[in-house]
Amino acid sequence: MIKLESAHIEEVRGIRKLDINFGKGTFAISGPNGSGKSGVIDAIEFGLTGQIGRLTGRGTKGLSVAEHGPHVDKTKFPDAAFVELKVFIPSLGKSAKITRKVSAPRKPKIVPADADIKAVLDETADHPEITLSRREILRFILVEPAKRSEEIQTILKLEEIGQTRGALNTAQSRLQTAHKIAAGQVQASRDTLQRHLRIATFQAAELLAAVNERRVALGLTPIEKLTAVTKLDAGLSETGKAPEFNKASVLRDLKALTEALGLLPNAGKEEVASILSSMARLESDPALLDALQRRALIEKGLDLIDGPDCPLCDRPWDDEEHLRDHLNAKLAKSEEAGKLQGELLKSGSDLARYVVRLLALLGPPLKVASGEGDAACANLITAWTTNLEELKAQLISMDGLMGLKDRLASGWSATPKALPAALKALAGKIEAKPDQSATVEAQTFLTTAQLRLNDYREAMRKNEAAKIASASAQEAYDAYCRAMEDELNALYEAVQEDFSEFYKAINEDDEVRFTAKLTPSEGKLDFNVNFYERGLFPPGAYHSEGHQDGMGVCLYLALMKRLFADRFTIALLDDVVMSVDSAHRYQFCKLLKSQFPNTQFVITTHDRLWAEQMKSAGLVTAKTSLAFHSWTVDTGPLVESNTEIWDEIAGSLAKGKVDTAAASLRHHLEYASRHMADQLGARPAFRADGNYELGELLPSVLSRMKDLYGKAAESAQSWSNAAAKEIAGTRKTTLSSSSGAMNVEQWAVNKAVHYNEWANFGKRDFEPVVSAFRELLDCFRCNDCQSWLYVTPKGIPESLRCPCSGTNMNLKVKPKG
Amino acid sequence: MATLQQTIAKKFLDNLSGSDAVNASRIEQLRKLLADGKKVKPEDLVKIFTAAEDGDVK
Numbered sequence: 001m002i003k004l005e006s007a008h009i010e011e012v013r014g015i016r017k018l019d020i021n022f023g024k025g026t027f028a029i030s031g032p033n034g035s036g037k038s039g040v041i042d043a044i045e046f047g048l049t050g051q052i053g054r055l056t057g058r059g060t061k062g063l064s065v066a067e068h069g070p071h072v073d074k075t076k077f078p079d080a081a082f083v084e085l086k087v088f089i090p091s092l093g094k095s096a097k098i099t100r101k102v103s104a105p106r107k108p109k110i111v112p113a114d115a116d117i118k119a120v121l122d123e124t125a126d127h128p129e130i131t132l133s134r135r136e137i138l139r140f141i142l143v144e145p146a147k148r149s150e151e152i153q154t155i156l157k158l159e160e161i162g163q164t165r166g167a168l169n170t171a172q173s174r175l176q177t178a179h180k181i182a183a184g185q186v187q188a189s190r191d192t193l194q195r196h197l198r199i200a201t202f203q204a205a206e207l208l209a210a211v212n213e214r215r216v217a218l219g220l221t222p223i224e225k226l227t228a229v230t231k232l233d234a235g236l237s238e239t240g241k242a243p244e245f246n247k248a249s250v251l252r253d254l255k256a257l258t259e260a261l262g263l264l265p266n267a268g269k270e271e272v273a274s275i276l277s278s279m280a281r282l283e284s285d286p287a288l289l290d291a292l293q294r295r296a297l298i299e300k301g302l303d304l305i306d307g308p309d310c311p312l313c314d315r316p317w318d319d320e321e322h323l324r325d326h327l328n329a330k331l332a333k334s335e336e337a338g339k340l341q342g343e344l345l346k347s348g349s350d351l352a353r354y355v356v357r358l359l360a361l362l363g364p365p366l367k368v369a370s371g372e373g374d375a376a377c378a379n380l381i382t383a384w385t386t387n388l389e390e391l392k393a394q395l396i397s398m399d400g401l402m403g404l405k406d407r408l409a410s411g412w413s414a415t416p417k418a419l420p421a422a423l424k425a426l427a428g429k430i431e432a433k434p435d436q437s438a439t440v441e442a443q444t445f446l447t448t449a450q451l452r453l454n455d456y457r458e459a460m461r462k463n464e465a466a467k468i469a470s471a472s473a474q475e476a477y478d479a480y481c482r483a484m485e486d487e488l489n490a491l492y493e494a495v496q497e498d499f500s501e502f503y504k505a506i507n508e509d510d511e512v513r514f515t516a517k518l519t520p521s522e523g524k525l526d527f528n529v530n531f532y533e534r535g536l537f538p539p540g541a542y543h544s545e546g547h548q549d550g551m552g553v554c555l556y557l558a559l560m561k562r563l564f565a566d567r568f569t570i571a572l573l574d575d576v577v578m579s580v581d582s583a584h585r586y587q588f589c590k591l592l593k594s595q596f597p598n599t600q601f602v603i604t605t606h607d608r609l610w611a612e613q614m615k616s617a618g619l620v621t622a623k624t625s626l627a628f629h630s631w632t633v634d635t636g637p638l639v640e641s642n643t644e645i646w647d648e649i650a651g652s653l654a655k656g657k658v659d660t661a662a663a664s665l666r667h668h669l670e671y672a673s674r675h676m677a678d679q680l681g682a683r684p685a686f687r688a689d690g691n692y693e694l695g696e697l698l699p700s701v702l703s704r705m706k707d708l709y710g711k712a713a714e715s716a717q718s719w720s721n722a723a724a725k726e727i728a729g730t731r732k733t734t735l736s737s738s739s740g741a742m743n744v745e746q747w748a749v750n751k752a753v754h755y756n757e758w759a760n761f762g763k764r765d766f767e768p769v770v771s772a773f774r775e776l777l778d779c780f781r782c783n784d785c786q787s788w789l790y791v792t793p794k795g796i797p798e799s800l801r802c803p804c805s806g807t808n809m810n811l812k813v814k815p816k817g
Numbered sequence: 818m819a820t821l822q823q824t825i826a827k828k829f830l831d832n833l834s835g836s837d838a839v840n841a842s843r844i845e846q847l848r849k850l851l852a853d854g855k856k857v858k859p860e861d862l863v864k865i866f867t868a869a870e871d872g873d874v875k
Contacts, residue, residue: 160822161822161825163857164857167862168857171859171863175863305856465869466867469867471838472838472839475833479832482832483825483826483829483832486828487825491821
């Protein structure tokens with residue numbers, strides 16, 4: 001992760017051109033609503049991630065970074081919209097510059113393009129959650145558990161974990177089906193062998209008895225023990241293997257197939273009924289069908305995602321994560337369809353086992369038909385075998401199953417009508433052959449037995465492999481779920497502890513015994529908080545909005561701490577604590593300073609008081625604060641402490657825009673009066689809400705400065721410092737005369753209180769007003785460094801000075817005697 | 818510091834190494850697949866679980 005050193009923003013969102021020096025530290029941006037604060041956050045977020053959170057996600061349909069990222073006047077020139085960030089990477093001790101254009105959000109220019117720098121910037125780009133807006137914080141707190149789980153999962157990037165878990169689940173499900181089919185093949189090959197051997201039970205002793213009877217008849221050594229390598233026809237080659245089939249066995253095979261054909265109408269009836277019933281449900285509920293079809297499509301889409309373009313519709317997304325979230329949300333909506341899908345696939349694979357058995361029955365007759373030159377019969381069996389193989393594949397996939405309705409309704413086996421007669425004819429042909437001699441019968445018995453034993457062994461081997469694969473996949477899936485559950489439980493526990501600590505730290509005065517409980521369950525994350533020791537309740541039940549806001553930030557901070565640990569170096573907090581009451585804000589600042597000393601927070605607020613409190617609490621300084629007084633579509637945010645304010649006003653007047661000049665002057669006076677009142681310790685009539693008007697502040701500031709210059713002159717006199725006395729006296733005189741000049745413009749000053757009337761002035765009317773105020777404000781600055789003067793210490797001031805010490809007036813009178 | 822994903826993957830592989838159902842060669846292939854950083858696909862996993870074990874002559 002990174003820290004921001006500086007930002008240069010051009011034509012992005014509401015900003016025309018703006019430079020900010022963050023200096024790697026926590027930074028505050030204040031200003032009224034609509035003054036461009038969030039635009040700065042958007043721009044930084046864009047610079048770091050290529051995304052703008054508020055242009056994506058819920059409720060942002062029709063918005064995009066490409067179209068709405070540039071300033072409204074530059075939508076046709078997205079190349080002009082860019083952000084250049086200078087960042088520092090603490091883990092590498094390196095600085096880098098990243099420049100990102102709205103026209104190419106995924107192709108930032110990084111200098112230097114070192115691999116380690118790029119890796120850190122890629123990681124940062126992968127974490128848009130470094131930005132937290134008020135709109136987002138309540139997503140953690142007030143939403144229902146399933147949604148909260150989704151939101152937190154997004155922050156924790158659980159979708160990646162979910163993807164791995166899903167892949168393991170799919171793999172184990174596929175391998176389970178494969179194992180089922182392999183087991184069916186074992187059964188079928190065993191039936192085939194057993195039928196040939198004519199043994200009642202499938203026992204080695206019975207098998208050997210049947211085989212040895214023929215071996216003895218042929219003068220071969222009996223086999224004593226059946227092992228994995230035993231050859232039933234061993235030694236036969238020496239006496240010459242008969243090429244012919246075993247007549248009796250073939251007839252049994254044909255009979256078995258013929259009997260099986262007779263039973264087919266009832267075979268798999270239950271499975272077929274279950275599949276057809278599920279299909280009927282789908283037909284009667286088009287929404288369910290739609291959900292199921294979409295589900296299949298979305299699952300395919302999720303599998304195919306490889307970048308930010310949707311593989312289903314080609315729509316470009318800001319990034320892959322948003323696309324994946326979108327598709328996963330759609331999947332979640334079709335839980336019922338998912339259950340139905342599971343039922344369908346289970347019945348399908350059960351029915352596939354019947355198909356496997358049938359295929360095993362078709363094998364031997366096909367061989368005989370081919371050997372006997374019965375092309376008609378052989379073709380019928382070959383075509384049906386191919387057809388059944390296709391059916392088997394269709395039965396174990398959703399796509400396949402959905403196309404089988406008619407076939408299943410009319411009889412899944414689709415037995416060729418001519419087959420029974422063809423089999424009968426073939427059997428007749430075999431029966432008509434002369435009986436085999438005892439020798440030939442014994443020889444063909446043994447060769448056929450060996451062939452079928454080979455098939456059985458092969459089926460067993462495949463089944464064993466399928467069993468191992470299925471068991472491995474099942475174990476892997478279970479192990480992953482266990483690991484995921486353990487880690488997430490530990491994480492949630494840690495988060496809940498941190499969250500409670502943070503929240504208690506903010507509300508130390510009234511909720512010292514606060515506790516919270518995060519309870520994960522499948523797809524949900526319940527969140528309850530203690531309400532004054534009366535029990536655990538959802539956050540929205542009893543806590544005030546301000547407390548809920550605080551909870552949102554605390555939960556966010558707890559998650560980020562656990563997610564990134566020492567890599568949590570930056571967070572952009574966009575107006576997220578506006579409802580926290582003033583009594584708890586100092587604690588909030590303290591929390592950020594004490595718990596996150598290495599994290600740079602960029603905090604925006606529309607609340608002036610908040611901005612001041614951040615300074616008082618030492619979270620930021622005047623240097624690490626920026627205040628906007630207003631915003632216009634032409635200028636972008638207007639900075640309060642802008643040293644070029646007079647040029648700006650002159651520029652506006654030159655263009656005849658008195659209203660713009662008037663607004664700028666008014667805002668500058670408001671900012672300057674407020675700032676000076678604070679710096680000089682002026683005493684306007686107290687207002688509990690802190691919303692002082694210009695008309696209240698300016699007179700008290702003037703009066704305070706006159707008083708301070710008077711004190712400085714008096715002090716200089718007491719110390720017999722003529723030079724200092726003269727400086728203080730001159731300043732006081734200048735201030736009085738400027739103040740007088742302002743009074744000359746009394747009609748304008750009065751209007752300054754209701755400045756909108758300035759807008760009706762002509763340029764010539766307004767220019768003297770500007771000059772008068774400029775001259776007046778100069779009396780509050782150091783002539784050398786141009787900084788505002790301030791008193792120190794604040795309680796009982798001993799000097800009036802500036803940061804460069806070019807102005808430093810002693811206010812303490814020499815003690816007498 | 819390891820990400821949550823990496824921590825889960827490590828624990829998963831540790832869990833597996835104590836199990837008789839998955840052999841060392843498959844665990845190693847899973848480790849490589851997860852370390853690859855790419856999206857894990859069911860086909861890749863099926864391939865790993867169905868691969869013949871080292872030394873098998875069947």
